[in-house]
Amino acid sequence: MTSRLDHLDRAKLIKLAIGIGFAVLLFFYPSYQQDLVNAVGADNTAAQFVPTVFNMVVICVYVVMAIGLNMVVGYAGLLDLGYVAFYAVGAYVAGWFATQQFSQVTFHFGDVGSTSTVPGIHVSIWLLMVGAAVLAALFGIIIGLPTLRLRGDYLAIVTLGFGEIIPQFVRNADSLHGFNLTNGSFGLSPIDPLGFGTNIPLGITTLPANFLTMSNADTWYYRVGLALVALTIFCSIRIRDSRLGRAWVAIREDEIAAGAMGVPLMRTKTAAYALGALFGGVAGCFYATYKGATFPGDFYLNISIIILCMVVLGGMGNVWGVTLGAIIITYLNFQGLGAIGNNINSGFGIDPHSSLGQHLDPPSNQGIIFGLILVIMMLFRPEGLIPSRRRKIEFEAKAEGVEVDLDDAVSEIDIR
């Protein structure tokens, strides 16, 4: 039997070698980032295209979220328009348990960056990331149990509703019967930084006690971010190739048949929601501590849509495609569009500051630009940049006019 899992052949080894080389290059990016800028010429506006380490951290955050959403949308086929709610859970776990928000109490546990007399709850961010994962997954189950009985468009609409409720709640929960839970639209800050603390065992002294006191704080956050990405990709692939992963594909293809083959529909779909949420929670917690703050504005609907765009652009169901999609869109969003605008302006000799209304400002038109990118994608490559094998064949079959979908025939059967 030719097993894809059990043996490594030559092609696999080459792929692995390329992968490792690429990972090493990425890991040391902060070391040669400045060299890249210098190579282009620090005065040259083209140097603005070189990603900053700060933006690389942000890219890591969005990659984790996109891969998490891909489990829900790409693997299990459940359209979730409120994914950013889970990011919010993670961010507010950091916001509650690593700030002075609850100054009624003074509790410190493994935190860095504040003395033990500072009021509020301060728990180690490492622990909080685990806590955020668990809480977000739990939240996924709570939202999933009532909503996952719906399908298709109805599910999308309800998740959209949850995606709207969460920021509104956070914005208004600054006085719940006089209790300030979320500090409203002012958000929560400062959130404690990451760090390894002063009591590192084994006498390892090279690890920083507190990232923020380091001159290369971004680099340290970047390393943690990369580790999170690696972990997320690893988990995502392992789950995809597991019994649960197969059950998700089966459900996406045909719920009725999957149920009849012994796949418990609710439990399996809820698992997809919980696992997707878990990674959203981790990403939220990490991003909040990196920025040192979190606001309700961080998780409005448009963020959910942008993450969904990453999944669609990259290729639903394919981890690498989704990663690429997240990198492209996050880079454009945070740096690329601005750099493009500045380069065009300086190319035409337009002063981007004084001549208001005459210069190009792509970042302020990002909605149009991302919309256009998506429309062009849907026209010429609807399966995404790097599609999964399954999606690809589905799109090919549809293009040939073969009907794969049986939704019409099944809509009347009751699902439990």
Added chain:
Amino acid sequence: MTDLLVARKVRKEFGGLVACNDVDFNVPERGIVSLIGPNGAGKTTFFNMLTGAYTPTSGEVTFDGTEIAGLPPHRVTELGIGRTFQNIRLFQTMSSLENVMVGMHCRTKGGVVRSILRTPGIRREERESRAKAAEILRYVGLAESVDEDFAMNLSYGDQRRLEVARALATDPKLVLLDEPTAGMNPQESRDFTAFVSRLRDERDLTVLMIEHDMKVVMGVSDRVTVLDRGEKIAEGSPAEIQADQRVIEAYLGTGAAGSVGSDNGGDAAAVEEEEPA
């Protein structure tokens, strides 16, 4: 012979339409029972109630001593009823092997954490699942070379086989086959008839099938039940059914009985497209 499946006064209404009207029905252990009837007689509705896809409006269904009416489909499958579908419902973008492995879902345990860590237990379970899936595929006559192919690329006959293989993977005591020979040529139907007998003799299975091809029905069944407009109108051995006046009327309309009364039933398949008058 004990009954593996017993249905008592099973009824299903869709609004004002009674699709299944207080049907009593039983399937003896290791029996091969066929359910026939004109189009729209309520056969598939009845099937769907046995497998949990529909909840009966009233009545009870007992399988192997357990009440199953109203249970969700995956629970019914877990208890030991495997099924195929009238219009093939394979997981199109999965390979044959993967299709069959999905069928094993309720017989395997691998959880999320252990799958991520890929513990020795998980590796063993996956290995055993693959081996068993390959064995089942061989049994239904699908070569293993189709491992890498998507199910949607299989020939029609192979897709039908794969559906049976997937149902067998759920490790059932009772297999429900919904029009398994639809679209098969006479030779394929003959092969399939032999295959159904093998299922019972070699795998110790009980078979209940909906079938239109009378050659298949008469050739393999121990017993035939006839539904018409939601009612059970006849039940008995193939020979009894062929001679039953009400059955002939249901298929051909009143007045037509004399012309086919002596026929061996093989032609009934040819006229089953006609709606009863």
